Each structure stands twice: as structure tokens, then as C-alpha cells.
Amino acid sequence: xxxxxxxxxxxxxxxxxxxxxxxxxxxxxxxxxxxxxxxxxxxxxxxxxxxxxxxxxxxxxxxxxxxxxxxxxxxxxxxxxxxxxxxxxxxxxxxxxxxxxxxxxxxxxxxxxxxxxxxxxxxxxxxxxxxxxxxxx
Amino acid sequence: xxxxxxxxxxxxxxxxxxxxxxxxxxxxxxxxxxxxxxxxxxxxxxxxxxxxxxxxxxxxxxxxx
Numbered sequence: 001x002x003x004x005x006x007x008x009x010x011x012x013x014x015x016x017x018x019x020x021x022x023x024x025x026x027x028x029x030x031x032x033x034x035x036x037x038x039x040x041x042x043x044x045x046x047x048x049x050x051x052x053x054x055x056x057x058x059x060x061x062x063x064x065x066x067x068x069x070x071x072x073x074x075x076x077x078x079x080x081x082x083x084x085x086x087x088x089x090x091x092x093x094x095x096x097x098x099x100x101x102x103x104x105x106x107x108x109x110x111x112x113x114x115x116x117x118x119x120x121x122x123x124x125x126x127x128x129x130x131x132x133x134x135x136x137x
Numbered sequence: 138x139x140x141x142x143x144x145x146x147x148x149x150x151x152x153x154x155x156x157x158x159x160x161x162x163x164x165x166x167x168x169x170x171x172x173x174x175x176x177x178x179x180x181x182x183x184x185x186x187x188x189x190x191x192x193x194x195x196x197x198x199x200x201x202x
Contacts, residue, residue, distance in 0.1 A: 076178055078165075136165065
């Protein structure tokens with residue numbers, strides 16, 4: 001995966017890419033583990049919370065990883081592009097989910113699974129990244 | 138911000154990629170600065186000035202590009 005369109009020998013980008021892929025694999029594993037655990041074992045109390053928190057750990061890690069990347073990235077323009085893309089992703093996710101929330105509550109729209117927020121955010125960051133890059137061409 | 142980067146680069150017959158390599162940034166960064174779409178930070182502006190053996194004011198002016 002080439003997350004950012006800059007020099008392919010940029011070590012900060014490669015480190016970020018590999019770490020991000022690792023975190024997303026971890027998210028998938030923890031997600032399956034958490035789903036199976038909650039559905040099959042029907043745990044109570046602390047274990048329920050622990051199983052629910054498990055998939056959120058790699059997501060928190062991805063945010064930390066982004067900050068880490070921005071410290072390691074020597075190319076300030078690439079950092080600026082990433083920040084703008086993340087802002088675009090956050091903004092689009094908030095706008096879409098707010099609109100959907102009102103439609104859900106008052107117009108009988110289908111319920112949006114809250115677990116879709118992370119994939120939705122990543123899609124919006126990707127779209128936003130393309131738009132931001134196009135602006136600088 | 139207006140700049141003379143393209144002229145200074147042409148005088149030395151450097152491509153954007155050559156300049157990017159010397160600055161340790163991506164070619165896209167050089168292009169964005171050169172076209173006035175991105176204003177570099179002060180440290181990067183100083184780096185550019187040192188590289189071209191001139192002052193920041195001789196490269197950048199605060200006119201609209």
C-alpha cells in the first residue's frame with residue numbers, strides 16, 4: 001500500500017504504512033475475537049467491557065501512529081497534506097453521521113451500525129486525500 | 138506568496154526532482170512551493186536560501202502569485 005504519493009524511498013512513509021497495516025490486521029483479529037466472545041460466551045461485567053474495548057485499541061493506536069508519523073516526516077508539505085486529509089475525513093464523517101442520525105430518528109431510515117464509523121472515516125480520509133492532492137497539482 | 142524558485146532553479150539547470158533531493162523533500166513539495174500553492178515554513182525557506190546562496194527576501198515576496 002502506498003499511502004502517500006511521495007518519494008518511494010521515504011522511510012517515514014514506509015514505516016507508517018507497515019505499522020498501519022499491522023494495526024488494521026490487529027483490528028480485524030480483535031474484532032473477530034470480540035464478536036465471537038460477546039456472542040458465544042455471553043460474558044458479564046468486566047469481561048464484557050474488555051471484549052468491547054479490544055477492537056478499539058488498534059484504532060487508538062492508529063491515531064497515535066499518525067502523530068508519530070508526523071514527527072518522523074521531514075517533508076512538511078506531505079505532513080500538511082496529511083493533516084488536511086484527516087480534517088476532511090473527520091469533517092465528512094461527522095456531517096454524514098449527523099445527517100444519517102436525523103434520518104434514522106425522524107425519517108425511519110435504516111440504522112447505521114456504529115461499527116461502520118471507522119471504515120467510513122478511512123474511506124473519507126482517502127477521498128479527502130485525493131481532493132487535497134488534486135488542489136496542489 | 139510569489140517566489141523566484143523556478144528562475145533560480147533554471148539558472149542552475151536543476152529539475153524539480155534535483156531540487157527536491159537537495160532539500161530532502163518530495164518533488165510534489167517543490168512543485169507546490171514553486172507554483173505558490175504552498176508557503177514553506179521558515180526553516181525550509183532558510184534551507185532554500187542557503188542552497189541558492191541568497192536571502193529569503195531574494196526568493197520570496199509577499200505579493201500574491
